[in-house]
Amino acid sequence: MRESWATRRARLGGDDGSSVIEFLGLSLVLLVPLVYLVLTLGRLEAAMFATEGAAREAARTYVAADRADEGTERAVAAVGIALRDQGFHDDPATALTLTCSAVPCLAPGSDVSARIEVRVPLPYVPSFVRDVIPLEIPVSVERVAPVDTYRTTDE
Numbered sequence: 001m002r003e004s005w006a007t008r009r010a011r012l013g014g015d016d017g018s019s020v021i022e023f024l025g026l027s028l029v030l031l032v033p034l035v036y037l038v039l040t041l042g043r044l045e046a047a048m049f050a051t052e053g054a055a056r057e058a059a060r061t062y063v064a065a066d067r068a069d070e071g072t073e074r075a076v077a078a079v080g081i082a083l084r085d086q087g088f089h090d091d092p093a094t095a096l097t098l099t100c101s102a103v104p105c106l107a108p109g110s111d112v113s114a115r116i117e118v119r120v121p122l123p124y125v126p127s128f129v130r131d132v133i134p135l136e137i138p139v140s141v142e143r144v145a146p147v148d149t150y151r152t153t154d155e
Contacts, residue, residue, distance in 0.1 A: 039123050044137060046086040051116040051141040054082035058096055058114035059145035068105045071112075072098065079116060090118055109149045115142040 058075035065071030080092035095116050102110035117140040125135050 036123070043120055043123060044139065047088065047118050047120045047137075047139040048141075050083050050086035050088050051118055051139050052143075053085075054079040054092075054095070055114045055116045055141045055143040057082060058098070058116070059112055059143045062098060062112050062114065063106065063145045063147045065106070071106065075114060083118065088118055106147055106151070108147060108151050110147045111144050112147060113142055113144045115140060 057078040061074040061078045062071035065074055075098060076092050076096060079096045083090055083092060083095065095118055097115040097117075098105075099113040099115070100106075100110060101112070105112065117138060119136040119138050121130065122135045122137070129135065
């Protein structure tokens with residue numbers, strides 16, 4: 001006597017529930033990398049917002065100051081605020097590089113360049129792996145602000 005395919009399948013357990021397991025397996029394979037990509041891109045976008053705003057404000061606050069040392073203090077403070085606003089705790093004094101096109105720095109008609117560089121670590125990578133392989137993405141922005149042509153120089 002021959003068994004039919006349906007009775008043999010029922011006796012062996014059939015395929016009941018295997019689609020759920022296949023769905024979960026496929027979801028893990030596809031969704032985990034996708035979520036990680038979204039997290040990484042979100043962190044990079046935050047770094048771009050932070051460095052863009054920090055460079056713009058650092059250059060603007062520097063050229064608005066009366067003295068170069070006062071301008072440097074204001075620029076570092078502006079960089080610190082912009083970086084902390086996006087969740088970066090880098091030292092603003094080391095992230096900022098100011099360059100002047102003339103000497104003295106706030107000479108009328110000259111330009112001041114503010115460059116911000118931040119290193120964005122990849123999320124959820126253990127520190128022992130970071131010690132071996134550098135898993136950071138550098139993000140840098142440079143903005144130039146002109147010094148007012150009709151300003152008086154106090155330097």
